[in-house]
Amino acid sequence: MxxxxxxxxxxGLLVGVALLLLLMCGGxxxxxxxxxxxxxxxxxxxFDGSNEHLIISNVRLPRSLIGAVVGAxxxxxxxxxxALTKNxxxxxxxxxxxxxxxxFIVIAVSIFYVDSMQAYTWIAFTGAAVTAFAVYFIGSFGREGLTPMKLTLAGAAMAALFSSLTQGLLVVNEAALDQVLFWLAGSVQGRKMESLLTVLPYVGTAIVLSILLSQKINVLTMGEDVAKGLGQRTGIVKLIAxxxxxxxxxxxxxxxxxxxxxxxxxPHFVRFLVGNDYRxxxxxxxxxxxxxxxxxxxxARFIIMPEEVPVGVMTAFIGTPFFVYIARRGFGRS
Incomplete structure (x- = not known):
């Protein structure tokens, strides 16, 4: 720490805010x-309606705001x-x-021809909930119950399953491929402000709840028995989380x-800076x-200019070495 x-x-938090604002201005x-x-x-x-002003206000501003919200x-x-899984x-x-x-979104696009951002949001919530339940259920099998290793394997299996099903759907329905291919790589390019405004109430509420729940998460990380001994309703805390x-x-x-x-x-970099206090x-x-x-x-805008690399490719390129290091250290300890 x-x-x-x-x-x-x-x-440090104020410096981080200044850095975020500077990067958004750079964007x-x-x-x-x-x-x-x-x-x-x-x-x-x-504003004078020039191409440069249009690009800045209609393309790059939503892109920077969406990047900040999605990253957060x-x-x-x-x-x-x-914190919940100790993984x-x-x-x-x-x-x-x-x-x-x-x-779930690819199903909605390729089969039901959904094109509403509000619909995408609720469909994504459903897909995320189904996957979370499936990973928890599969990871709980066996005499040892839920363990970090089993959760990781269950999550990797579900990620591979849904990725394979997604690719299969796109092979069958080539018409939907153009609509979702760049999006599936992870990208904030071409996103409109309306997209951000659609999800912002949900994201804002979730972030506020996470801050309010941070002290209870601190207690929960001490162990479920300790948390219950201190009077915490661990089931409700886990459900809200x-x-x-x-x-x-x-x-x-x-x-x-x-x-x-x-x-x-x-999260690992943040713990290196401030320790394990979720507040x-x-x-x-x-x-x-x-x-x-x-x-x-x-x-991502400069790697193969004038073309752009999807930002999901850039985060994978930057994050893979950290992932390997964390995996080796985490499983080495276990």
């Missing part, structure tokens, strides 16, 4: 179109999942939450597709998760 005092933690000006800081300022103070959601969901690899991507939500994960994961998939590794990398972990994950995804999105 680097920040040992509360003063340092507050200062407004960096890209294939030649823009600068003055154009970005003028786009909001003296995935990081918080990963932190809560790691260092727990995250919406590893446990198949993203894959399940994505599969699971609903928060479903809402955050489902909303992220509905807006940007299945983006991996943020839910693993950021600090949750807000730090929100800020640094958003900053990480916005930064990855900026990088």
């Amino acid at each position: 680097i920040f040992k005092s509360n003063y340092l933690k507050v200062a 407004l000006i960096f890209g294939y179109a030649n823009t600068n800081w003055k154009m970005a300022y003028d786009a909001f103070t003296s 959601s995935l990081a918080i969901a990963g932190a809560i999942m790691q 260092p690899l727990a995250s919406p991507s590893v446990f198949g939450i993203n894959a399940g939500a994505g599969f 699971a609903l928060i994960v479903i809402v955050l994961g489902g909303s992220s998939v509905a807006v940007a597709g299945p983006i991996a590794f943020i839910g693993i990398v950021i 600090w972990i949750i807000p730090y994950c929100a800020i640094l998760g958003g900053a990480f995804l916005v930064f990855a999105d900026i990088l």
